[in-house]
Amino acid sequence: MTTLLEWSGGKAKLQGVAVEQIAAAFGTPLYVYDEGALLSQFRRLQRALPKAVEIYYSVKANPHPRIISIFVHQGAGCEIASGGEYDLARRTGVPSEKIVFAGPGKGCEELEYVVAHGIGEIHIESFDEIKLLEQVAKRLRTRVNVAVRINPSAAFGGGLLMGGQPTAFGFEEEALDEVLRDLASCAYLKLRGVHLYIGTQILDAEALLRHWRHAVEIARKTADFTGEPISTVDLGGGLGIPYFAHEKELDLEALSCGAKIVMDEARADGRLMRARFIVEPGRFLVGPGGLYVACVRSVKSCRGTSFVVLDGGMNHHLAASGNLGQVVRRDYPIVNLSRQKSDSDSTVVVVGPLCTPIDTLGRKVKMPFPKPGDLIGILQSGAYGMTASPLHFLSHPTPAEVLVNQGEYELITPRQTCFGQNQSGRAST
DSSP, X not given: OOOOOEEETTEEEETTEEHHHHHHHHOSXXXXXXXXXXXXXXXXXXXXXXXXXXXXXXXXXXXXXHHHHHHHTTTXXXXXXXXXXXXXXXXXXXXXXXXXXXXXXXXXXXHHHHHHHOOSEEEEOSHHHHHHHHHHHHHHTOOEEEEEEEEOSSXXXXXXXXXXXXXXXXXXXXXXXXXXXXXXXXXXXXXXXXXXOOEEXXXXXXXXXXXXXXXXXXXXXXXXXXXXXXXXXXXXXXXXXXXXXXXXXXOHHHHHHHHHHHHHHHHTSTTTTTOEEEEOOSHHHHGGGEEEEEXXXXXXXXTTEEEEEESOOTTTOXXXXXXXXXXXXXXXXXXXXXXXXXXXXXXXEEEOSSSSTTOEEEEEEEESXXXXXXXXXXXXXXXXXXXXXXXXXXXXXXXXEEEEETTEEEEEEOOBOTTOOOOOOEEEO
């Protein structure tokens, strides 16, 4: 797990900047992102993958333009799932040809928008979408590059499965020939490749490699059917990060060794010799570089259980509460940022300020016993945080977002209060 925090005098720091200093500048709750940690994750993955594999950042993980731009400036493309994400990606300077558009329910308006402004590929997920996109392309008098998203016939392991079972995502593998026949009848859609995505939060390198080998096999079958080489093989994302105590990091060394074999075999095949291969991680790149910070408002005891009540909760960080698709609710890594861990730590329940019992961020958290005014931090919070949460539930203030880099910190999203007051400005140590 990426080591995000440093400790000095019992207080937590990021890149030498005290978290308390950032909180004092912009208030709590807030999200803090460490640019160095984000770059480190990108470069680790880039080193592990063969040169034939390109990294496309999955914008949904954290769509802030400043976050996207960090990866775009390293040469990444973008995987988007809406017209709004397309705009966000383009604002960072990514070329339109380095954007792929996936998602099971694309609308006519957003398809028209991305086609008119330029798009690398649109990943087709239903027969209705084939028909709709053909109509859009014909109306705009342009040919559109497409890939077929396939829901594989078997799952290969992962946290949240999106393949190997009935889902709304992609075409079932058994229908591949029918899909290809339908696309062949379209005058304005140019088939370039295939896209497989079976799930998310995969920590087993061999499971990913089995999935990638299967994607290559589907690409071969597609080339055989069409009689033309494949231009793109999108291997999907799904690279996980450890959130819970029993989880281990994805073994990048094992992934690297296996990926080289997969790519060498694929490139030796004339059907795939000139294909580009894409992975589209989001959580893996941005998750370890984020910290959610909230302030303790009260500490209370009820029937022998100590509750630590914060000024932010599931309205800002739904995933940490276990209500964002998790089957089993476990505690994210949660620390008392104001008091360094000790041998005499207490076990507490960490909750937010909302009027619902599901506003629970940590159920059995060991930390130095908090006091009102202490700062509590939830690690691994760079992905699926603020924008994946019900921000307006109960009309509490929304969190600020702060980017830390080389000893400086910058406000990149102002905190908004229920009175409409915003913050702005830049601070440094």
